[in-house]
Amino acid sequence: MAAPPHRARPPRTAPEYPGKAAEAPGIAEAPRADEVPGTAEAPGAGGARGTAGATGAPGVAGQDRAATASRHSASPHLTSGHPAPGHAPPLRAVAPYVRRACGLLLAFGLLAAAHHLRPAPYGDRLTTSARVAGQPRGGPWTPSARGSAVAARDARTGAVRWRYARAGHRPAAVLPARGEVIALWDDGLLTDTDGRSVRWHRALPDAAEWLPAQGGTGVLRPLGPDVLAVVTPHRVTAYRIADGDLRWVLPAHEGCVFRSRGAVRRGAALLLAQPCAHTAWTGQLVALDDQGRITPGRDPLGNGLPRRGPRART
Template sequence: MTVRPRDGIAVLAVGLLAALLPAAAHHIRPTPYGDHLTVTGPGAVAAPAVRVRGAAVEAYGPSDEDVRWRYAREGRWPVAVVGVRGVAMAVWDDGVVTGTGGRGDRVRWHRALPGAGGWLRAHGGRGVLRPMGPGVLAVVTPDRVTAYRTSDGDLRWMLPARGGCAFRPERAVRHAGALLVAQPCAQGAWTAQVIALDAFGRIAPHRRPLANDRPGDRLERPHAEKALASPR
């Protein structure tokens, strides 16, 4: 059978289309968590200042107009952001906490706060993000305080509120190296209504050492409360 040139071109076109479809499908797939990270300025600095502007987190250089990168999530709003050791950490209205490299190279990690989305949408993020020393971020919500390693989002420890009590992140204050967090209770002694925290959890005598940090980390003192070992 003789194949005409026109038929050969058609077969070739079909073959090319079949080869390109998987690649095209890969590029149009939704990004995880609806992430949209755009580097907008040349020579991104390692640890830029960060802020919430509208529906995005922005990092900028010497001036407010010197935007280096912008990070948004589809259909979501950031309610607070803080920069620690070259990582920009934000909490969003759906209760997701994210860590983005200071240069805007990638979103390093996502972590979900159970049941926090509705409260964040109603109250905002005032006082929720609390840097706790070298490489640790505490996230304070009414139900619990959760601490993450800033470099990779690894869970360091978790402290639930006592029964009948709730944390008030907007009323937390720093004093003598500790974070004092209000924990109003419907009943109970006044001494239970304020707790003291540091990078290792609740400050208490005889805290147990867990040695659950990565090699080279400086966090080598004892932890308290519900500390968790690093993943295997």
């Protein structure tokens, strides 16, 4: 009995990935059975392929290609480093942005906490009474320095409208001006407040040399409604009340000192004593107004606020 003829099985081709066979060096496509020398196609093999092609059923290689295509269409990340449209990015791609955003939020929180915890400038502590916090601020009031604070009391009811203090310091003198209160403190600091805010601070030079012994009596002298004169033994300094701007400085003569307690008002002028050892009495009296020392032929600069707008001088 003759042995059945040997049928050669067609080689299975490797799965085809788009663009991968051409990119992988040294890998060649497997030859078909009819291209291998000395190998004859098994009887019926061609007929089987032809039958499959005729009936529309894919062969082995066609099934592998269909499976590969379906995997690529289901997983777009296998063929590209970027997510396909409509697909959410992977978690590891957005993790750096999440960490950066968390770091920024933490930094903003720390800055806000440091801002609230920082001490007030110059140790300012300005408080408004709850009984008058929602009421209009009209009506007369009287300032006074009591203990370690400056207080403003309603002239009709005596209720405290606001209270201003500085940590570790006491007021030496107070002066009402233009609906505000100017205060001289024991460290030589000059302040102006209207009960809503502390509008400006100015430090007097050499205050430690004379303020503890002399005190604040007669130091604050108004020169009209807009200018304040601060009389110290070595100089007279004038400030604009509206913004604390320095207007002029008048130093005492060599060997002489100003006496703030003996100042006298004569109309718009302030007569200030300046005793000297070897000077005539006419030289020991100084007349001042808001423009400075009153002398014949003087040309003052003025004390008004600077003009705003394109025509303002610079």
